[in-house]
Amino acid sequence: MAEEKLKLDHGKEKKFKQGVKVKESWQFRVFQVFNVIIMLFICVTTLYPFLYLVAQSFSSEAAIIKGQVTIFPVGFNFTTYKSVLTKGDFLGYYKNTVLYAVIGTFFSVLFSAMLAYPLSKPNLRLNKFFVPFIIFTMYFGGGMIPNYILMTSLGLRNTVFSFILPGLIGTYYVLLMKSFFASLPHELEEAGEIDGLSKYGVFFRIVLPISKPIMATMVLFYMAGYWSNWFNAFLYLEDRSKWPVAYHLRQIIIGAATSADPGAASQENMQIAANIKSCSMVLMAVPIICVYPFIQKYFVQGMMLGGVKG
Numbered sequence: 001m002a003e004e005k006l007k008l009d010h011g012k013e014k015k016f017k018q019g020v021k022v023k024e025s026w027q028f029r030v031f032q033v034f035n036v037i038i039m040l041f042i043c044v045t046t047l048y049p050f051l052y053l054v055a056q057s058f059s060s061e062a063a064i065i066k067g068q069v070t071i072f073p074v075g076f077n078f079t080t081y082k083s084v085l086t087k088g089d090f091l092g093y094y095k096n097t098v099l100y101a102v103i104g105t106f107f108s109v110l111f112s113a114m115l116a117y118p119l120s121k122p123n124l125r126l127n128k129f130f131v132p133f134i135i136f137t138m139y140f141g142g143g144m145i146p147n148y149i150l151m152t153s154l155g156l157r158n159t160v161f162s163f164i165l166p167g168l169i170g171t172y173y174v175l176l177m178k179s180f181f182a183s184l185p186h187e188l189e190e191a192g193e194i195d196g197l198s199k200y201g202v203f204f205r206i207v208l209p210i211s212k213p214i215m216a217t218m219v220l221f222y223m224a225g226y227w228s229n230w231f232n233a234f235l236y237l238e239d240r241s242k243w244p245v246a247y248h249l250r251q252i253i254i255g256a257a258t259s260a261d262p263g264a265a266s267q268e269n270m271q272i273a274a275n276i277k278s279c280s281m282v283l284m285a286v287p288i289i290c291v292y293p294f295i296q297k298y299f300v301q302g303m304m305l306g307g308v309k310g
Contacts, residue, residue: 048071050285051071052069052070052071053278053281053282054073054278054282055069055070055071055072055073055074056069056073056275056278057080057081057275057278057279057281057282058073058076058077058078058081059073059074059075059076059077059275060074060075060076060077061077061275062075063075064275077275080275080276080279081279081283083276084249084252084276084279084280084283085283087252089240089241090245090248092241093243093244093245093247093248094245096242096243096244096245097226097227097244097245097246099160100160100163100164100226100244101223101226101227103160103164104163104164104167104168104222104226105219105222105223105226107164107168108167108168108169108170108173108218108222108226109215109218109219109222111168111169112169112170112173112174112177112218113177113208113211113215113218114203115134115169115174116174116175116176116177116178116180116181117177117178117181117203117207119131119134119174119178120178120179120181120182131178134171134174134175135171135175137171138171138172144235147166147235148235148236151165151166151235151236156236157236157238158236158237158238158239158242159236160242162232162235162236162237163229163232163233163236163237163242163244164226166232167225167226167229167232170221170222170225173218173221173222176214176217176218177211177214177218180211180213180214181207181211184207184210184211188206188210189202189206189207192205192206220291220292223288223291224288227246227284227287227288228246228284229244229246230244230246230247230250233246233247234247234250245283245284246284249280249283249284252276252280253276253277253280
């Protein structure tokens with residue numbers, strides 16, 4: 001009898017819990033409404049410029065001149081894309097960009113992690129000196145001319161290294177990785193050392209495999225930086241065959257903008273130049289946009305965990 005009564009009471013309690021609904025206050029409902037409105041506004045303001053850019057790149061020049069383009073193409077036109085893609089060795093420049101981005105991202109992430117990991121250890125000697133020194137480099141640099149002289153004196157001008165080395169390690173990214181490594185449990189590293197792993201073994205076999213969120217975040221940041229970098233090519237790469245696609249598209253945009261003659265037709269030429277700019281920007285942005293969905297979950301997690309501890 002006692003057991004049946006307990007079961008009956010348990011069943012009634014379960015039904016009671018399932019039937020209870022938490023009453024939301026009107027303040028919380030107002031907050032939800034405003035939150036949805038603000039999020040929708042942010043989405044619209046974020047997506048509209050990109051949609052307008054895509055629509056302008058596929059629109060006819062006459063529609064652009066008349067200002068008829070909004071977020072949908074008017075007078076569908078693919079000739080500008082054909083012109084941009086066939087002008088010069090576009091595929092060769094794209095191949096260079098992929099090569100620079102892959103090699104640069106790999107070594108940037110690796111060296112940044114190797115620098116951030118020891119900085120995350122509070123028992124590191126002179127740690128109080130190294131961290132402020134690294135932060136100092138984030139605000140003060142040698143300048144463009146000293147960097148150019150350095151690359152020239154080292155014999156690296158007009159080489160792949162001159163494009164990759166100047167931005168090999170980002171200070172801000174090192175600090176993010178340092179914060180992430182500091183949040184990892186030390187027991188895992190101690191267990192690896194007990195099993196006979198060296199410091200390098202602990203780093204490569206334990207720390208890096210469990211640091212996928214921050215690694216994916218850094219891969220996205222560094223790859224986006226190398227992909228859109230044209231300034232290093234402008235400074236150091238004289239051989240056209242070594243240009244990245246960003247610098248090639250910049251030259252196309254400059255050529256389209258400077259071809260406008262003063263007079264009545266200048267406005268029309270400016271609109272045609274805007275069409276070329278739109279095509280170039282879309283071609284630059286699409287690869288990064290395609291990569292982002294695959295590492296989005298790691299990106300959000302890495303940014304949150306990387307900024308928890310300082």
